[in-house]
Amino acid sequence: MAISISLQCLGLVILAAILLQTITVAISFIYFNKVLNTMKESFSRSSVSCLINANLHSGLEESTAEDRKRSPCSQVTQQLHYHIEKTMAGRFQKEISSAMRNKLTGVRPALSPGVPLPKVAAHVTGVVSPTDSPVEEGSRSSRGYLGQRIRAWEGQRGLSFLQNMELRGGELLVPTAGLYYIYAQTYFRLPSTEESEGEAKEETGLTREEEGAELVQYIYRKMSSYTGPILLMKSFRSACWPRGQEPGLFSLHQAGTAYLQPADRLFITVSNASAMEMDGRASYFGAFLVG
Known part of the structure; x- marks a missing residue:
């Protein structure tokens, strides 16, 4: 128990x-x-x-500057401030450099993603006018440019088109500021030596073979704020007059970019305009906005 x-x-x-x-x-x-x-x-x-x-504690208020400098909290804060300042300075320097570079070179700033560029383009072709001469005559002193300006361009029919650009008197009118790609081609038909021998000797005293032919094409820009046209591009070649009965066929082509302003005008001039063939598939010029 x-x-x-x-x-x-x-x-x-x-x-x-x-x-x-x-x-x-x-x-x-x-x-x-x-x-x-x-x-x-x-x-x-x-x-x-x-x-x-x-400070979390009132005792820290009485601590010396050296103590605060050695404290872990102060060191962390300094490192964080250093990295923030370094990052902001680098970003600021990059933006300033880009802005200054664009200002000096005249490059248009890129648009924001998703915002399309304005659709500005034109392609005009040669056409033979039954009433008017395809070129504009006049002295160089009164015109302010080299060669003879081509006036007979077609902007509506065939292969030509105008998209937010106008064709006035053989000139393309620029509606929007920006970087444009500009191109032109002109086509020449030089008569054979037998066809033009007598005419050349009567005018210059030289035969066609001795004289030769200089073919030149110019692209000009006309600004509303400037009195005379500005030469943007030119292309040239030396051609010999063809022998025999067959004519000689030659073409000049050039292209490039230029920063244009609203109301600027583009036009084409050539030498030997009387020998130019205004075939729409061989003689043409145009421009379109690229940036």
Whole structure:
């Protein structure tokens, strides 16, 4: 009987010890979890304070400048400020360099992604007018340009077209400022020596073979703010008058880019305009906006 009571007492003691240990572990877990949360909040506030250069404790206000310089918070803040300043300075320098380069070269800034360029283009072809001469005569001093200006261009029919550009008196009118690609081709048919021998000798005293032919093509730009036309491009070749009965066929082609302003005009002049063939597939010029 005494042994049974002793076993019961021992069991109660063991059960009480286990219960006490469980309660102790639970209390410890709750306590340490609370401590960790408190430390986490304190660290978060400290990080924010480092960024805004604020002191969490009043004792820091009395610390010396040297102590603040050596503090981890101050070092982190200085490193962060250094990286921010370096990044902003690099970006600012890049934007300034790009802006100055565009200003000096006259390059039009690129449009934002998704914004299409204006559709500005023209291709005009040669056409023989039954009433008017295809070229404009006059002295160089009164015209201000070399060669003879071609007036007979077709802008509506056949292979020609005008898209947001106008054709006035043989000139293409530029509607929008920007970088344009400009091109031109002129086609010449030189008569054979037998056909023109007498005419050439009567005019110059030389035969066609001795005289030769200089074929030149010019592309001019006319600005509203400038009195005379500006030569943009020229192309030339020396051609010999063909022998025999067959005529000589020659063509001049040139192309390039130029930054144009609204109301600028483009026109073509040539030498030996009387020998020019105004075939729309061989003589043409045009321009289109590229940037």
